[in-house]
Amino acid sequence: MSLDFAIRITEILLGLAFLQQSVEHFRAPKNEQRLFIPRAVLSLLLVLGFQTAWVCLALVMLGLFILHRFQGPYNGGSDRMSLLILSCLCLANFIPILQWQEVIFGYLALQLVLSYFISGWVKIINPEWRNGLALKDVFSFSAYPVSEALRSLANSPGLLWSMSWAVILFELIFPLTLITQTTLVAGLVIAACFHFSNACMLGLNRFFWIWLAAYPSIIWLQYRIFGIG
Template sequence: MSLETALRATEVLLALVFLQQSAEHIFHRRGEALLFAPRAALSLLLLSGIAPLPVLLALSAHSLLVLHRFSGPYNGGSDRMGLLTLYCLTLAQTLPPGSAREGAFGYLAVQVLLSYFISGQVKVINPDWRSGRALQDVFAFSAYPVSEDLRSLAARPRLLWLMSWSVMLFELAFPVALFHPTALIAALAVAALFHLANACLFGLNRFVWAWLAAYPSILWLQDRLLG
């Protein structure tokens, strides 16, 4: 994937991410419509491909208003990934073609890779994750399960042990996929399914779209490194 193709693919996917997020604010809380209508309008412009650099700069400036409004990201890690993608994209489009531009976009790819690896590493050093107890706690009393029925999964320790180790091993092994194009495609497909499962079980829908939008960066980085 060429750098220009990857940048444009990221612009399109990021515009869809921001449109989805903006819709949730605009239609749910009238008081937040005023804040998110400009983001929706700018996202439509980004989607159309008209003057991407001024649009990205405007979206970046607007993101500061949103961060101040909620005293941080509204939706934790998913909003952080969306904004990181926006800032890397903006910087890449601002810099002249060459290694600086590649560095800005490559930083996003490295962060995608780290997002999986660090998540796996902090879990695997925790005895509660290795025994399956941590995931049991998530289902038993955390705020995440989307329905009361899902809490019954806390009573299935063997299944949760298997799920815990599957997640940890996948997250830890993710960087290895960078060494082969087919492995990376397979790893990204599994990762997307993982985010989809998190959306269904824990209601983390914004993570699906935010991470998908960052995938072109890692596909480009692999192409760039392996030739």
């Protein structure tokens, strides 16, 4: 996968993810609509490939206004990943030197790998994650489960222990998926399924779409480093 192609696919996926996020604010108070209707228009232009460098810059500026409006991210980690991808695209579009473009896009790929690896690391060093208690807490009293019925999962310690270790091990071994094209594709499919289940059970739909938008960077990085793909 060439760098140009990877950047273009990222622009399309990011534009679609931003469009989905922005439309959710169309019925919000006027001061939110004023930020998100222009964002939806810019996202559409990004998908269509119209003046992508300037559109990315405008989206970064709008992103700063949105950060100011909500005094931080509206949606935690998904907003942070959104701004990270957008900033990398913006820089890659404006810096004409290929090597620097590669460094910037490589940084995005590195952050994607770290997003899984560090999440796995902080869990495995926590005894409550290792014995399944942390996931029990997620389902028993955290604000995330989308229905009361899902809270009954807290009463299945064996299942929660298995789920905890599946998540921890997958997140920790994710960097190793870079070894071959097959393992990377498998790793990304499993990761997407993980985000999909989080979206269904915990309501984190924005994470699913925005993490997908970062996947072209790691596919490109694998090709760049190992010549695979």
